[in-house]
Amino acid sequence: MLDIKRIREDYEGVKAAVEKRCKGDFGLSKVPELDAKRREVLAEVEQMKNRQNTVSKEIPKLKKAGEDTTAIMAEMKTLSAEIKELDGQLAEIEKELKDTLLGIPNTPYKDVQIGEDDTQNVELRKFEEPKEFTFEPKAHWDIGTDLDILDFDRAAKISGARFTVYKGLGARLERAVINFMLDLHTIDQDYVEILPPFMVNRAAMTGTGQLPKFEEDMFYVPQKDFFLIPTAEVPVTNLRAQEILPEAELPVYYTAYTPCFRAEAGSAGRDTRGLIRQHQFQKVELVKFVKPSTSYDELESLTNDAEEVLKCLGLPYRVVRLSSGDLGFSSAMTYDIEVWMPSYGRYVEISSCSNFEDYQARRANIRYRNEETGKAEFVHTLNGSGLAVGRTVAAILENYQQEDGSVVIPEALRKYMGVDVIK
């Protein structure tokens, strides 16, 4: 959520920033009028409440003095009704204002290049070159099916499209990748492992920005008004919602493995084969809570921490900075890490690392006590995949496939796999 004061003081600046996303103004133009109206009604009702409070304090004194309070009480009854009426109006205005604000995305950071979509993303660096095969490489869904470690047909039988069954060494590979990533982040790096609930309430989904705008993308559990998490970002960021963290605790680094559930509404026909776009996939996530002044340095190090996974696995990748039009709703700046996928003949997103600045912190009310000023201030939140597990498995299968159809296990995973090759 954007700061209403910022909109009030620098409307043109905020408008220009929001419009960098090339998708209109998201209702921002309604804000100044609603804000003015709110303050007008607020001033009026507060003045009435002031009179109500003052007179209410006088009544017991008058009664004690033995005076008749009937007339005053009657007048107060009228006032009370008027206040209720105005309070109702105020609540409506505030609801509309809040709904409008919740529907406005974050403003892109100054370094973000303007662009309508992913074609304007900028490549920043590359690790290794795409491998040249001496034979015709297969797609991971064929490799997995041929090795009998992935079963898409039976997954369709028990669930439907966009689900996968992992079998034998396939299941073990998925688990090995998860364990390898978590060990890297918690032992070699400084993240604290979290295993959160996979269902969350509406408040949590609103705190990180999935609601109210993107409800149709989520799986919903009506029985309890819960949502299946689309990413660990939701439970892990909201872990500290409504809290004031001691400054000394910052920065806070968390990592979490969770399954992720996405309805994939609106992506019918895209990436229908294989592990790339599923209703359920596993992911290891990195989340940071940091002091505002450090958040862009923290974004660099978080991205490096995610890249480390790919380096250890020896998978070719590149890092791009998303253009303003491709930026996620809550993000101020995002780096995508893209892994080379031979079957696609291009790089495919495997991690998305974002700085949300105070946008999520304001929604979820996550603050820290600034020791210098003594004031509670919003933290900056960041997160990134470290990494998407299914896509990592797909990339391993494709990049490490051999001419005989077998797949060599990357060195770093062998102690988790117990075998050097799947054949």
Place this chain on the structure above:
RNA sequence: GGAGAGUUGUCCGAGAGGUCGAAGGUGCAGCACUCGAAAUGCUGUGUUCCCAAAAGGAACCUAGGGUUCGAAUCCCUAACUCUCCGCCA
């Protein structure tokens, strides 16, 4: 799923229709005492909103409704926590 108890400020805890933003303690900050520290004493110490700011005002005792001139206090609904029973990995 059934029965009951609870949810107050950093934390603990009083409160039971008006003088309560809320006693007391604790934590924190400052001052005094001290060579220094501890102990002790004194003072201060929540958040948000409105107002250019100050002064001032409004709101907040889990959330949302209601009763009342007036609600932390009474009523209703919901969420959460705890205890007992049932069920269950």
